[in-house]
Amino acid sequence: MLFVGDDWAEDHHDVEVQDEAGKVLKRVRLPEGMAGIARFHDLVGRFVAEDAGPSDVLVCIETDRGPWVRALVAAGYRVFGVDPKQAARHREILGSSGAKSDKGDAHALADMIRTRRHQLREVAGDSETAEAVKVVTRAHQTLLWERTRHMLRLRVALRDYFPAALAAYKPLGLTSDAVLKLLVMAPTPEAAAKLTATQVSACLKGRRDIAAKAQAIKDVLRAGHLGQAPLVTIAYASTVKSLVAVITVLNAEIRTLEGEVEAHFGRHPDAEVILSQPGIGVILGARVLAEFGDAKNRYASAKARKNYAGTSPITRQSGKTKTVQARYVHNDRLVDALHLQASCAILHDPAVRAYYDQLKTRDISHNAALRQVGNRLVGILHGCLKTSSLYDQATAWSHHHYDLTA
Structure with missing residues (x-):
């Protein structure tokens, strides 16, 4: 059997090959992509026994996904994706000096798969449908997290110069389309105080009890609140408009990805x-x-x-x-x-x-x-x-x- 440690980076892989006795057979740096995979196959072919199969090659790498891992699995190699923390602990076992290098990491990974493979989890290939579900759901959730970050920035800005908006729009949610439209229409306290019932109601279209909600919003916006100097208020309003524009785009893309998530998930037999x-x-x-x-x-x-x-x-x-x-x-x-x-x-x-x-x-x-x-x-x-x-x-x-x- 051959034991391969693969320390990967964005554009290259530091690889070490060991035999069953732990003897280092070869250390090499391979490029990412097709050229790197071809050289990987050549490297393995030089040292693997003639009667051995691809499953006799065990590869240890600090990831379990991506085109490189997929290519290794498709070739028939047994690939073990380990947590970086596991790899770091094993590296400490091999040496207590604290020294670290890409070649050293490849050596630690090769030694790890040779001595502790019974404790490691082999990469098990998911179906294409499950992989597609993972891609769209992670993208969808990432956009939700990004929207939350921008919403919190928007909330901080409004608190600093336009606290009436926070009080008036809280029941609607700062990321709702209605609030975003109102902030575009009236980004300053002075402009918001001049909003008419018709204008507010138009932004609340599709909600229940529009008249009462519009009146409640008007009452809060026209009440007395602390604020900033006029020039500072204008500066804050500019930043709020930018945040609103970003959140509006995120809302649209989140809705689009929701449809993609539903479509891909619906195709899976375990759904x-x-x-x-x-x-x-x-x-x-x-x-x-x-x-x-x-x-x-x-x-x-x-x-x-x-x-x-x-x-x-x-x-x-x-x-x-x-x-x-x-x-x-x-x-x-x-x-x-x-x-x-x-x-x-x-x-x-x-x-x-x-x-x-x-x-x-x-x-x-x-x-x-x-x-x-x-x-x-x-x-x-x-x-x-x-x-x-x-x-x-x-x-x-x-x-x-x-x-x-x-």
């Missing part, structure tokens, strides 16, 4: 199973699928899926001291999706709510209880996906014996 889970809708279901992936052998058990999700606790014990803590190293996107699922599930599923209430009677905080609810829901999802069966409340919670008729 019906995922949507049957409590607390999950199309967007949230797409995120869960994207972050878990759909490779059949990736999670050997429900516990393995929970560990990857970051919902299961970790135990620290030394002597007579034992503590149980939440996992802080996890996939942020997946944890966010599972937290939202748990928050929704306790509102709409009686069995989930009963489990949550049971946890709360033990003086567990809200977030800790939601984390445990999410952990339980991950286990249920694993069982449903494994058996290709829809969520059934009676089966999922049968051992808890909750009275769901109360």
